[in-house]
Amino acid sequence: MQVNTILETAANNGDAEDNLIDISIVIPLLDEEENIQPLVEALENALDNYDRTYEVIFVDDGSTDGTFTELKAAHEKNPHIKIIKFRKNFGQSASMKAGFDHAIGDIVISMDGDLQNDPADIPRLVEVLETEQCDVVCGWRADRKDPLSKTITSKFANLLRRSITSEFIHDSGCTLRAYRNECVKDLELYGEIHRYIPAMLLWKGYSIEEAKVKHHPRAHGVTKYNWKRVVKGFLDLIVISFWQKYSVRPIHVFGGAGLISSFAGVLLGGWLGIQRLFFGMSLSDRPLFLLAILLIMVGVQLIVSGILADIMLKIYYGGEGRKNYLVERLIE
CATH class of the missing domain: 3.90.550.10 (Spore Coat Polysaccharide Biosynthesis Protein SpsA; Chain A)
Structure with a gap:
């Protein structure tokens, strides 16, 4: 400026x-x-x-x-x-x-x-x-x-x-x-x-x-x-x-959302897999199968985003001597 x-x-x-x-x-x-x-x-x-x-x-x-x-x-x-x-x-x-x-x-x-x-x-x-x-x-x-x-x-x-x-x-x-x-x-x-x-x-x-x-x-x-x-x-x-x-740990929000999404995808995919293996149901025409794959992919991306955000935060705090705390008083 x-x-x-x-x-x-x-x-x-x-x-x-x-x-x-x-x-x-x-x-x-x-x-x-x-x-x-x-x-x-x-x-x-x-x-x-x-x-x-x-x-x-x-x-x-x-x-x-x-x-x-x-x-x-x-x-x-x-x-x-x-x-x-x-x-x-x-x-x-x-x-x-x-x-x-x-x-x-x-x-x-x-x-x-x-x-x-x-x-x-x-x-x-x-x-x-x-x-x-x-x-x-x-x-x-x-x-x-x-x-x-x-x-x-x-x-x-x-x-x-x-x-x-x-x-x-x-x-x-x-x-x-x-x-x-x-x-x-x-x-x-x-x-x-x-x-x-x-x-x-x-x-x-x-x-x-x-x-x-x-x-x-x-x-x-x-x-x-x-x-x-x-x-x-x-x-x-x-x-x-x-x-x-x-601001201190962005992995908590990104990683949390990623784990929920991935877990939901695995559960849905597992349920569809059981239907395919034991009941012979086809998955080629099941939109839920595509949704399961999407949830797993989104979950992985969110977790990776959280890791990258954590790395950027470390650079932010370490680059110019910034601290993630404020001291009100020091008695020695």
Whole structure:
């Protein structure tokens, strides 16, 4: 992924990397020209008098309107603002990943740039994060201001997600969340997988809480949510579910299914063989005989696929020093 970045601060603040930042706010943007100025004002109203140091990282995901121009103007006026500009549209998950990679705050806040999330909720999320001693706080838009069609689709998606991932939060579509910095540094985000970050972190052993947040109707611009994102999100959900359950030993799912298929094929073939040997029944016109052969072949292929997946997983974990565990604390 290629990006252009503006990571400057005012000269009297020095290098951003040398400053101690309490909160990093990551905001992906795509064609939100009219929302930039009111969003920056809302952020300033919520955070300038807050007793925490902060930075705001805007990620321009290949906007084709005046979004980047508005961001540069805001950057010149506010030393807390940083800008990451993509060369093209890579998607919201990639935008959030870029923002997380550049965030240096102890707490990382993600939120949308369409003014539907309220920056005034940020102190509340931080309070819950610290009071509950958890790793992640997910915003819950209990009173949504979206069109009915979008709300119904979202409720169905949430129900499907909870049934597949066993993750308990009410609103996976709410981008407004607070994370401890270490939670987001090893996330691999692509496609529409940002919706399932809580499920991914829960699988890794991080603790998650919820907090109700405000939600406003969209005042400017056009929603980027459409049926294509729904389909992509569902496919990513299947990947997440598989990765949660079988990422360490994929042979368990492939091999298990292969053994069942092969066993069924052997049983069916054995029964047909007994009929042929002892009762003289012909097998040439028996579709069940072809089914038995097919089940055995499919079973063998599934077992081989599981072995190959295990080999690829060993390469994945061993190639760049990745580990299949996370250490919370080490006492020596």
